[in-house]
Amino acid sequence: MTTDTEEPTLTIDELAARAGVTVRTVRFYGSKGLLPPPEIGPRRVGRYGREHLARLELIEELQRQGMTLAAIERYLRQLPPDLSAHDLAIHRAVVASWAPDAVETVTRPELDRRAGRPLADGDVERLAAMDVVRPADGGAYDVDLGLLRLGVRLLDVPLSQEAILAAREVLVEHSRAAAGELAQLFRGEVSERGARDVKSLSAHMHPLVVQALLTTFQRSLKEELGEWLTGSGTG
Template identity: 80%
Template sequence: MTTDAGETPLTIDELAARAGVTVRTVRFYAAKGLLPPPEIGPRRVGHYGPGHVARLALIEELRQQGMTLAAIERYLRQLPPDLPPHGLAIHRAVVASWAPDAEETVPRRELERRVGRPLAEQDIERLAAMNVVVAHDGDTFRVDAGLLRLGVRLLDVPLSLEAIRAAREVLVEHSRAAAHELARLFRGEVAERDAQDVKSLSAHMHPLVVQALLTTFQRSLREELSEWLTGSGTG
């Protein structure tokens, strides 16, 4: 995994600080093979890039969701080896959505601290269009923590508010339809089981189904974009 062009490489201390972990933790993950090795720069100093930052954030999210080290290793092995930072960020957002309640109410200053930059009114409007934030009371906002990082990455993407709202409606509509059909299928499987079995099955199936839907959607979108680019003569 290499640093991206135009991105300032990070030392291991800077990587740890960016991720909010210790250098010892970074080295532990690297020794376990969860983090790829850094690029070796002058004086044999290791340099880390956006891919390392995104992967480390995903690992920490998985850990906070209660996954064991072995489970995290299995999860990461299923990811494409060349998955770019934004793909890792999407996985992290999905993992964060496993939490029973991903919404918080925070003041504007705290929201800007989490985003990492001051927010203009147009930024707030774009985050609201993605349903990442909802104005709560004055300068206080209800924030969907699971979508926040993804929303921040989309702030500077050249899409109109209308396109963002329309895309969200498409995703919500089809996600609900898929959830309804899957729930109907699983209800048939658990009809004869007791309540504890149903609860256990739900806890196990939730992350598996989410990951399966994400992987299937990514492949379908990649195929659609490839066909579009080929048809338009720009591929």
């Protein structure tokens, strides 16, 4: 797996597999200017990097939200051209947060395709422990599509399963606490207003709150990790 600073190493077939799309789809997005061109390596083979993968996943997420190709083009044009894979992943997280709960029942081969790579039995067990997939009848799986890509990436994180599950519990606990306090605050603001005002406030505040939470958490985590690395002498 590459980092944001590493040279592009993925062929178009590998990029398509990682993103769970077809090579034809990758070429189509490239022809529309939605994906930057690959770097041309030895033997004139195009190589793609993490930014290409993150941008491709963002495009796919925008499509799942029902955006037209023209709307996606407008959305991407508004983004800074030099966004890193990390920044693109944040954008995708914001977009995905608007999606309704999407659980589908898929076969094992389809699960591999949606994951963007073959999954070993141990991988599926770890995804089940993270509550991303659940065994269903006939050898199929119920899959939370909103969490699948995140869960697959966590398979490569050098943390124990126990640590990942503990981290999930921390995130769920504090997210629910923050949501409860914010909901109470907003209820106080609209307690004497009509139903239309309540719905209007909810519609406006939902994206703003999610964006604020993501941004605030991202900055706080960066500061905490920076202090830890500096204190441990590895920064």
